[in-house]
Amino acid sequence: MLKQVADGVWVRQSEWVWSNAVVVRGEAGLTLVDPGIDGSDLNQLADDVDRLGIPVVAGFATHLHWDHLLWHARFGDVPRYATSACAQAAPAVRERAQAMAAESASGIPLELIGLVTPLPADGGGVPGELIEHDAHAIGHAAVLLADRGVLLAGDMLSDVLIPMLDPRRPDQVSVYQAALDRLGEAVRNVDVVIPGHGAVAEGPEIAARLAADHAYIDTLRRGEEPADARLERDWLAGPHQANLKQARQPAG
Template sequence: MTFRAVAPDVLVRTSRRDVTTSVLAVGPRRATGRRPALLVDPAWDDDELEGMADELVARQVRVAAGLSTHAHHDHLLWHPRFGAVPRWASSRATEVVRSHRDVLDAVVRSEGRQEAVLELFAAVAALADDRVPDPDGELPRSELVVHDAHAPGHVALWLPDARVLVAGDMLSDVEPPLPADEISGDTDLVGYREGLERLAPYVARADVVVPGHGTPTRHAGTRLDADRRYVDALLAGRDPDDPRDAAR
């Protein structure tokens, strides 16, 4: 596995586990020769994180910041070789981390992680607004889309220059909409539907959508419509009859 370009300066690497994607949004080359980047949701196993770090060195990329799209354990991982850089999540997602830290820690420890990875797990700070802080002006332009579908304080990342929407755990070809939060167990179908509509204007502008699990697509509208139909069926008390259910 390796990072593959889905658009100029936007690279995606796919884990062996649950088709989980990690996204690298790369900024312009600096005088040092190394290009700064925002690393989103690096996953999953320790050897994959190590391989990711090796590839960053080979590509002459320096991680300048990290972003977790939401507070599920597979989106809160980090490796020491990525660097001691700011790591961000929405304010509500960081609240979930604080209030459910024991549950999250138990899950990640059950996977037999290296101690260095465990020490950096879920070390995210709260975002103050809809931008990833970039005091040195070295990261690609971006906008954050915050909603409560799939998980409280879920974030999607819009990269307007590349016209890429990093959707987190939504708009997937392998994973159906999951309205029940795996941490709290709360189900909010209406909130999930509202989250889809928050994403809709960005989907309309996107050339590529990258889901947190699954395959990046240039047919984002088709993914959005499939998720709308799925949630609408649940709201109406019907079986969604979606092929993604059979694949899980």
């Protein structure tokens, strides 16, 4: 069920990699951020939204990976936004995203995956300020709801996922470091951080998440093996080895 974490901000977590769908109330209605994951999650999220009694006016995808590009007809035929870089790249990855969704979950409306357009200059009714960067995926965005003390972090600042570098982009260690610096500025005045995967962070846990991601990236930069409790999850061994390999490649 939806859990309210701040004024007009609700989270619903899936069992699939602890994925968080976020519902944000704006002046015109609700924006659904990264709704997912499988068909039952999407249907239950639609039920939860119906109970709120507020119309859905927009969707927003924080980045280009399949599990953040989902939608369901019950949410309505409303604009679905992303950063310009993400929206421009989405058509090229849509077929692969559909295949990964079909392999990883069930009941997802595959035909609705990745149908995003660039967020207009006026915000398109999506509340908050975008913090755009290219760490983890091209056109990745966090959403800062400064008036509510909330940061939607996308696939960063997680207690269950290590930082994951984009294998298709150069010098991701430096790019990731710069993105963390920007997020660090943003979280100075927030009380709640909602990652794409994992538990919602509040209070001192926010600084701990930021420090953990910084420490992991700093260790990669030095060419050393990180001591990170998140690596105790066996299924992160592959992404971690990919990070090590990319970090050892010469920049540029």
